[in-house]
Amino acid sequence: MVNVDLLPASGQSTTISVGDVVTEAGVTIPDVQISFFAFYDATSADPNYADFSEGPEPGLDVDQRPILLIEHALTGDGNLADWWFEMVGPHKPLDTTRYLILCSNVLGGCMGSTGPCSPHPDGKAWGSRFPGISIRDMVTAEKALIDALGISHIQAVIGASMGGARTLEWTLMFPDYVGAALPIAVSARASAWQIGLQSSQIRFIENDPHWHGGDYYETGHTPAEGMGQARRIAHLTYRGELEIDERFGVDPQRNENPYGAYRRADQRFAVESYLDRQAEKLKERFDAGSYVALTDALNRHDVGRGRGGMNAALAKSQVPTMIAGVDTDILYPWHQQEHLSRNLGDFIGLSQITSPTGHDGFLIEGRQMGLILQKFLLKAEHICQDVRE
The missing domain is CATH 3.40.50.1820 (Alpha/Beta hydrolase fold, catalytic domain)
Known part of the structure; x- marks a missing residue:
């Protein structure tokens, strides 16, 4: 009951x-x-x-x-x-x-x-x-x-x-x-493969200058860049290689040219734009401290x-x-x-x-x-x- x-x-x-x-x-x-x-x-x-x-x-x-x-x-x-x-x-x-x-x-x-x-x-x-x-x-x-x-x-x-x-x-x-x-x-x-992937994500967040050892909540800043990098890695493991290649291949992002004479961060392949968007969405709705705590718990599983x-x-x-x-x-x-x-x-x-x-x-x-x-x-x-x- x-x-x-x-x-x-x-x-x-x-x-x-x-x-x-x-x-x-x-x-x-x-x-x-x-x-x-x-x-x-x-x-x-x-x-x-x-x-x-x-x-x-x-x-x-x-x-x-x-x-x-x-x-x-x-x-x-x-x-x-x-x-x-x-x-x-x-x-x-x-x-x-x-x-x-x-x-x-x-x-x-x-x-x-x-x-x-x-x-x-x-x-x-x-x-x-x-x-x-x-x-x-x-x-x-x-x-x-x-x-x-x-x-x-x-x-x-x-x-x-x-x-x-x-x-x-x-x-x-x-x-x-x-x-x-x-x-x-x-x-x-x-x-060991999973721990390696997951600990790498944690490292990105902990190395963000806004992490402050996990005590960033009253600083007015969040370790958003580290969080985004972690999400990029994670999302690639959540999706299949065949699906990602079929969707994006080697296509450039619309109106961008990653084949230029010099590499530029704003000239991306389509898959890079996709991963950037996934990173932005997670940063908007999830706390980096929780991401670290829960990812570490998965390492301990x-x-x-x-x-x-x-x-x-x-x-x-x-x-x-x-x-x-x-x-x-x-x-x-x-x-x-x-x-x-x-x-x-x-x-x-x-x-x-x-x-x-x-x-x-x-x-x-x-x-x-x-x-x-x-x-x-x-x-x-x-x-x-x-x-x-």
């Missing part, structure tokens, strides 16, 4: 204090605030809607519905309907007439939950005083939110990329709370730490887990999802998204992702029925 009095209106967010959180490394973050969105709608008549044969009845009271916990990626947030709009809503794969769907803004982020830009107890921003956090610390904070809401069981946890890492940790940290899990486009631990190694940890998993990935993903290559499928203790399926778009395929390939979600949720419903019986 969920305490419905604490839920925001469907599609809206609210913030709850979950108390102190002690990090895996032993630092106490006092009075942590977690912001979250909730999605739930009354059943609506739709004569064109083909009901899939099994699953929860539409239109159940909110406090009676199965709960889905959705985990967002690095620069995402709890507004699931914004970044996964094809997946969530009435009669969509994440059907808001059947489920209560929760998505929280992650600890360390900048979208309402406690992070580097949040007020420290002394009234100033946490800044450099915000501790290094791990994926497990994020899940600890989410579990505190679930407890505050009075929830004792989650039918399924679903997440991709950094959200997939949190999904895996939910199955290992709190298996009694989770009916089934779907980690997407993620690995059991950060590889390792389900095997303190559990006898990653294969031993996966083998002990008690939660039925389905895996999905993208065939052209260079950030979390397909072989990493295959590794999960071979070693999980309760493995229930492996699905591949075929796409030229790389890691972001889980966001872009709506039809394929929707079919995977529907298949997974039917499996989760069967599992929960078996447990109830």
